Amino acid sequence: MTTHNSKFKGKAKPRWLFEEVEGSKTEGIFKSHGHYGFIEGTDLFVRGENINTALNKDKVEYVVIKNTGFVEEGKSRFEAKILSVLERYKTSYVGEVIYCGKDQSFILLDSERLKRVASFTPETDDYKIGEKVIIQLTSFDLENLQGKVIKRIGHKSDPNMEIISILEDYGVKTSFPEEVIEEVQNVNLDIERHESHPARKDFRDIRLVTIDPSDSKDFDDAIAVYKKGDNYLLYVAISDVWSYLKDARNTDVEARRRGTSIYFLDSVIPMLPEKLSNNYCSLMPHQDRCAIVFSIEIDGKGKVLWDTMDVNPGIIHSKRRFTYGEVNEFFDGENQLEREDLEVRESLTLGLELYKMLENNRINRGYIAMEFPELKMKMSPSGEITEIYPYIRKHAQIMIENFMILANEGIARLLSEKNIPGIYRVHENPDVTKILFFVEEARKLSFEIEDTNFEKITQKTISSWFRNTSSHENMDLIYLLLLRSLQKAKYSINNAGHFGLNLKHYLHFTSPIRRYPDTMVHKMLWNYLFEKNEIPKNGGDPIYCDLHDIAKDSSHAEVQSNEISKEIKNCKIIQFMNKKVDSTFKAKVVFPAKSGAYVQLEDYYVEGFVKSRVPLILGSNVLVKPIHNSKEFKLLKVL
Template sequence: MEYMNMILDTVQSHKYKGMNVEDFKRAFHVESSEDFTALMKALNSLENEYIIITDEKDRYFPLEKLGYFTGILRKNPKGFGFVENDETSVYANRYEIKNIMDGDEVLAKLHEDNDGRVECEIVKVIQRNKHTIIGVIKKKDGRMWFLPDTPMPDQKFKLINKDAFKMVNDTKVQVYIEKYGKTMHIRILQILGYKYDPGVDILSILLEHDIEPVFPKQVLDAAQQIPEHVETEHLKGREDFREELIITIDGEDAKDLDDAVHIKKKGRNYELQVHIADVSNYVTAGSIIDKEAYKRSTSVYVVDRVVPMLPQLLSNGVCSLQEKVDRLTMSCVMEINLLGQVVDYRIVPSVINSKHRMTYTDVNKILAGDLKTTRKYKDIQEMLTLGLELSKILQKRKAKLGEIDFDKRESKILVDNKGRVKDIVLRERGDAERMIEDFMIAANECVATHTKHMQMPSMYRVHENPDPKKIREFALLSSALGYPLKADPQNIFPKQLQDLLLQAKGNENYDVLSTYMLRSMQKARYDMVNLGHFGLGLKEYTHFTSPIRRYPDLLVHRMLKKYYFQVTTDIKEIEKDENFLDEASEHTSKMERNAIEAERDVDDMKKCEYMERFIGKKFHGVISSVTRFGFFVELENTVEGLVHITSLEDDYYHYDQNAKSLVGEESGTIYKMGQKVFIEVADASKMRKQIDFKIVKK
């Protein structure tokens, strides 16, 4: 009998009051020893997968019924943490998370503290996900000990191979955890350098996230075997676009050029050609390079370096769509009408020869009418003008569909040749950046629509509808900011949220509203099933345009070749690919999140380094979030610091959960999100990764 589904149907019933083993035996008429064994296997399996759990009377319940949930522990440098999953994020105090590592999967139980606030206790560690730690070796008075970069105040360490390396005080090392517990047994894996050597700080964060900058020798050797130029035999069956006026448009420093474009009129309509590097021609499924690319899943871009998904011989070489050389591509050629709709298209293997390696800066100058730059590139001026026209048409369509444009300010950290921060400036997003973004979204949507209608195995970029609970919480916050959300949280549409942002556009609390709206969204991820993209307002969406730096794009290319160009119909092959796509969706989504966290941690560390020189200086800022222990203030350059509640000495402040504000008991002074304040930098520490502000009364 299929006991697993029977058990799930029973425990998930709204009438279910709890059953033990004997109760299940009676309910399912279990009489034979074979059936009893099968029943126990099903119960144990569901319990081991943390779908059900027993109470003190040995009755089985779904986890959430008894207040349990599973998640990943995220520790804060101050000692506390949060247990997070796709649905929730719950506070855990420092005593609950002793001897548990950041990133570990845990079973937790909800409870209320003395003030009625929801917290959680850690019941057990389900899986250890952290196996290495980065830190420094400290030496003093003949003693040697290990000090981790991420504060672990209640953790002791025992170095079991400290005599295997010659090290001075403040040598930065990577250690492997041999044994977990109150005293962690650790073994030095490698020396990263002296703590203050240029670049060691960023290298440490990358390795902390298990991002390995160096490729294995056998992968580099395999890359050496790939030809540096397009070979004649690879041109067979490809559409030849080499005579077209095709260009790439990227940042000044970019070397991994994934995409190139060509735009022209076709009657009243436009023809948009999006040509994407055909990485799959060189990185074949199951090869040693492919296995390493899958393991990495994404390139990682930090302040002073790129950790590529592919060896640089490929990413910056034969795969990169460099100027005036033949390159193999996968092309999506679209005819787009004046409403921004694709009325015809074709997806073909191809070969191109890019005529210009353009930068966003120069294209923005041409579009703004800069005469010197226009004269230099006079052969593409007309095409760029058409491109801007088409971009505006595509933007109108996206706005009508309800694309949510969060338009968040982003910073760029400028460093010198030794990796020291020179300045932090706001990134500019001009017409050129928006145009390429619009063209890539159009190609991604077109390919996704094609693969869905072909009913072929593929991978999609999905962004599911937001959780109604989070939308209700956001609605309270937006109302407090002066922007009531008139929508049903159970059935919200992206356009309703975009309209709210348009109301706030230009106001001082726009960034706060935009940030909290973004936090109320689900995380975009990969899936083999097309679930639509809420944030873009699209029914079909995939990632097709960046196979040099994203593994899902490479998979989409492979599936197109296999099931569209070669028309594979073998059922076993389809099942095999669908199983792999299912597994790859989860893996690549996980690796993408890890890369984003590493990039954010590097930025945060460099911002702390930058602000160390401004201790005692005063700045204007805006309150970006309010918590029960204080509030965060964001400066014009996006640097954020904490004003701790203990530094507000003029009054005793209470936290208003609904209004997300701190209110003075005697004075009635209010600190709320979006409020402009004047602060002094009280402290900043690159080592502690912490910035503290204090309020200055004008």
């Protein structure tokens, strides 16, 4: 057996004529696609021979190179050549043992972004083909990756091994440190102690209810709506997590490290220990709980009366735990909720009236209500998918969303007006090149867009494109194209506004059980509004540096959480489609590529890649067949 990975090498790639662009040396993040990649935030392509030793998400130093030879039509002459790796994103990877030798064994790394083989010297002779391990890389020659096995996870035959491997690859800890467990054991609910705080008010008479998915175990928020003369009076009560975290230092540190709860399939890895997330901090029905209560009046035309806004810590007593399904049945007239108190039913009815006005006003000011199906799965007790179906939000979900957005905007306004430090939810204006790409692709689908100054595009202009177009046959695809053209929202200490919502002030306040930035907003409210500590000078206090780091880390945690959820979902989808390899499916082209296209199955909303020698047109229909153990489909026919 050779001691080099040469037996796994691909064919040599052709070389083009390149010259370095003077003064173009800079830094960036490398995004790997196996044996090629890109520089993040640019369209600079990195050929295999120009990758150097970079792995996915490594911080690199690169230079721009110009192709002075032949360039395919539509392709850029400019590419990137990586000079060095400045900082490794990670050095430990999960992989599968594919060859066991006495002196050298080989692992195929799990990451689709790498598609590489690494070697290691086994310390024992009991490694098995198919065993999953974690390897710590020590040599980064991409054709001869080497390392040391630091953990043996199990065998791929374990039905849960794919999920375990993904969590291990991301370094996710499913249990809490011992010091956190011990600390939480000593935390008491102690409502009497909390209610004695001079700033806390009694809201137990307010007819608050929670409305959540049927499988929810932690209840962050509760709502109530009243009529006050001609106005509507909205209450949004949010779990007062900080009142329990402030005296639990180890738990707070661990929550900060996690940044967010991770949701996948029907499971969750919580940010907070269960005693807090599902009990003391959860707004459970018929139980006294600590909350921060936001209230505001809205007039009969849906205008928010900001001068009536009030925010206070309090004690609440939720009257009922509703599911979205129950409330939607009530709104649709299918369930009269006759056993519920009249005041609770009245609150729900007023909530429906209020949300419709708020939603209409949001759309009029430029908000785009992009409603398209979300992929949901039903799981068997053994963890297998039994059904894939589209999940479509209805009135109850959209009502809660509107009320939460209003509360988030209100708290952002409050912090901004009083110069209280905070973490904002920022959504920057879109890049003009991506908007132009969207316009070009949408027009190919016969979606009418008038010419305008795309360099100074506003949300209201984009919103105007979508008026009276809900019946367009490719509406879901057009929404998907628009989402891909917009920036990703992130956390920041700078209040830069939210393009997608068309709001000047926005943050996350309403989910402190599962998002750490929300918890920090609560901390700022307690420190500087409720307890009236001196507000630090803008930028001149260590709190700003701390919040900056939290915002950056939380943005990263959110991205990672989404990646984990997507990878686990894809694994389960592949298992599901493996049972249908003999079936054919109608699909729609959602993203054409050089060697084929990404398509979406009509029946399941599952996406996958099909290879094709002929160009596949965006929005066209094709007939495909699943490929065993792959995210790809076999193209049978263009319809």
